[in-house]
Amino acid sequence: MYSIIVVPPPTTEDEPDRTQLRLAPGERLAFGRAAGDNDLVVPHDGVSRRAGAITAQGTFWLLSNLSAHQTYVVENPEGAGEHIKVGPGRLDAPVPFEFSRIVLPAAGDLLAFDVWAPRHDHLRAEAGLDGDTTAPAFSVDRTKRYFSVLAALCEPRLRGEPHAALPTVEQVADRLRPNWPAASRTSVQWNIDYLAVKLRLKPGPETADPGPRLNGKKESLVSLALRFDLVREEDLVVLAAPAAREAR
Known part of the structure; x- marks a missing residue:
């Protein structure tokens, strides 16, 4: 593995x-x-x-x-x-x-x-007690920057525009800059590449096959995230500027 x-x-x-x-x-x-x-x-x-x-x-x-x-x-x-x-x-x-x-x-x-290092091992219950635990289909950490990138990609459609065009990489960087001053096209693209592996749109670390080049990567990520509720409207709080968060 x-x-x-x-x-x-x-x-x-x-x-x-x-x-x-x-x-x-x-x-x-x-x-x-x-x-x-x-x-x-x-x-x-x-x-x-x-x-x-x-x-x-x-x-x-x-x-x-x-x-x-x-x-x-x-x-x-x-x-x-x-x-x-x-x-x-x-x-x-x-x-x-x-x-x-x-x-x-x-x-x-x-x-x-x-x-x-995207592989995560999880504690499982002892055999014979409650049976094997169910491994999560998708493991995301809402405190990580990759989740903020995913939330920014999903934001237009979560705001009530289900067929809205997805933001460009540059627009995502601009959206995240109040909380992440160093956000840039390169860093956002890096997180998108990582999400494609983490959410299994590209082969993960359990296989040696890098898989084919993935076209429409942003569209695939947003479609998957919204279909399985990986990002909900309440999660868009991660995009709020620090002052706005403190005012809540």
Whole structure:
């Protein structure tokens, strides 16, 4: 069963669906400058030939920094600055974030790629008591930014316009900016890509098949969310500006 997804940086600004690398528990992905020695090549003269390695561990992953001099930073894009530092030579540092961005300093540049850990394990009742629990069809966390992105996509139709055109990625970013000042086309698209995996519109971490390119991704997400009540009208409160929330 695959549990960790590594999303390489795009080669162009218009490449939202880039190849994802999937790891099963115990599998290891090496990254660095040398093409022959790494599973993920980071072609920059400021990156070590063998820069580091990612090892999948079920619902989380480990980062090894094979650089002799550079400290790597792993950011939580949803954590308001939350991050961990992995010093030179540190092996198997555990990373607890569901969404992570590895940032590599490289001769004055900062290079980054993403790691997703969307697999969630849940406690089940003991056998013989009440029987097996039912796994949720869709698991969403309403405190995460991906849910705010989904709510913004659903908002026009939840406001009483069932056939309204969906907002563009830029319009979603503008809608979210009062609560998320760093919202941008790239970050919103990143969350849409993640939702497509999380809501199983694209193959998830349990399969090695990346699936075909998904056209109409926003329409598919909104249709699924509204059909199964993943987003309701009362959930649109997540889009309210902070002052408006406090006034309620």
